[in-house]
Amino acid sequence: MAKLTVRDINVKDKKVLIRVDFNVPIHGGVITDDNRIQAALPTIKYVIENGGKAILFSHLGRIKEESDKKKNSLDIVAKRLEELLGKEVTFVPETRGTLLENAINNLKSGEVLMFENTRFEDLDGKKESKNDPELGKYWASLGDVFVNDAFGTAHRAHASNVGISDNIDVAVAGFLLEKEIKFIGGTLENPERPFVAILGGAKVSDKIEVINNLLKVADTVLIGGGMAFTFYKAMGYEIGKSLLEEDKVELAKELLEKANGKIVLGSDVTTGKAFSNDTEVNVREVDSILKDEMGLDIGPKSIKEFSEIIKNAKTVVWNGPMGVFEMSNFAKGTIGVAKAIADNKDHLTSIVGGGDSAAAVIEFGLEDGFSHISTGGGASLEYLEGKELPGIVAVKDK
Structure with a gap:
């Protein structure tokens, strides 16, 4: 199954939406296993080293009520990513709205931004996990191209993967997703x-x-x-x-x-x-x-x-x-x-x-x-x- 990957497109000066899987275990305010963050680094580095503007988003945990938001904010993940990249990561504690849009429009080539947990949208009728058409369309409007690098959610049709792909001209795989397709898919095929x-x-x-x-x-x-x-x-x-x-x-x-x-x-x-x-x-x-x-x-x-x-x-x-x-x-x-x-x-x-x-x-x-x-x-x-x-x-x- 040959899929287009991030290396097949020109990312220079483009707003590159990257769906990552940063659903990491957190106990007592500490990330206990950052393997999923490490696994996404090659794709993120490729985008910024080739002049793209990296806009990252992920889910984290389950959001069933307002009180779940505090313990499942991606703020702590953005800080860890900053350490691993050795580069500033702008964190926007919103999933939509003027604050997020302005931050994205002010991004320079080679910079990294992460916005808040996509499942915060699930408090309002499970818009993320039920692939709300309006939400997928909105998120797609924030970027020029879409890179899906979240294998952990590939078995689900959510607004943050399928919803964006359906509303953007260029949707490709990141290096991690490519690797999963090659190893698991390729092994089963041949x-x-x-x-x-x-x-x-x-x-x-x-x-x-x-x-x-x-x-x-x-x-x-x-x-x-x-x-x-x-x-x-x-x-x-x-x-x-x-x-x-x-x-x-x-x-x-x-x-x-x-x-x-x-x-x-x-x-x-x-x-x-x-x-x-x-x-x-x-x-x-x-x-x-x-x-x-x-x-x-x-x-x-x-x-x-x-x-x-x-x-x-x-x-x-x-x-x-x-x-x-x-x-x-x-x-x-x-x-x-x-x-x-x-x-x-x-x-x-x-x-x-x-x-x-x-x-x-x-x-x-x-x-x-x-x-x-x-x-x-x-x-x-x-x-x-x-x-x-x-x-x-x-x-x-x-």
Whole structure:
């Protein structure tokens, strides 16, 4: 899917609207992870270094009532961006109006402006998230060209992505969005084989369409995490107090039959008596889980089995942890899979989907061992499902 990118257009002296994804975690007035800000820097720098006027906007958190505004202002993000760019960022605490328009019209080439959280508009009838036509048209009127670099919202048709694209002549992808299209979209269209997909996380229901789509294109689908126990139940095993979606057991049976051997589950699990890092820890074969135990991670044999399959792969896509990696006693499976991928980076194209698995890779300091760490949670999942994402469709084709 070849899309026009920011390098295909002339940005000199143009007002360049850039939809970024600065939906970063903030606790106690401090940004605890600025990875999404860092990921947008190449596009921002390209625009200002080539004489464009960069006008940035993003959502942050959810705005349900007036009191949500204070804790979800982008002011703190603008300050962090200023530090990372080493350049002044003008922050306008408005989403529309004369103050914003005047600030944009006074921008000089090479300067950066950020305006307020796009979801502030949701207080008035969800205008941003329901793609209000008038709002998209208004935001489009503020610039000459539009660069969408927010993969994290690409699976949603909002006023700040699709609404602007529909009302402006030039709508292109930024470098981050281009990278997501290349790695995830390109891999699903034409993977180098063997292609191994690794799925984890809590629920089968969250990944049904992903499994269905990956069974069509992957050579092997490794399944760990809480979702594995619904499959073990479908195979007739005792799973004790492990996480179970009772209403998905029949579906798990159908998927196992349909997979015809492509789905691989580990042969052992690490269990605990309670959902706690201080619980008694045991390793059990999958046919020997006790009734008063719950599976909280894949076991050492499973780590070896999965690692061997990864070692022989040419392409790996991973979405979802193998266990409760936030607890050190049940993080070994997630660490083991991450290390197996990183150890084979020389011959492996590896993509880790957004959310918990991406957070784990970064937490373990293994990000340099991956070809691509996606910045989108829901967007990554829907892309892996094979869906067309509105934010990508809205960007002009080459």
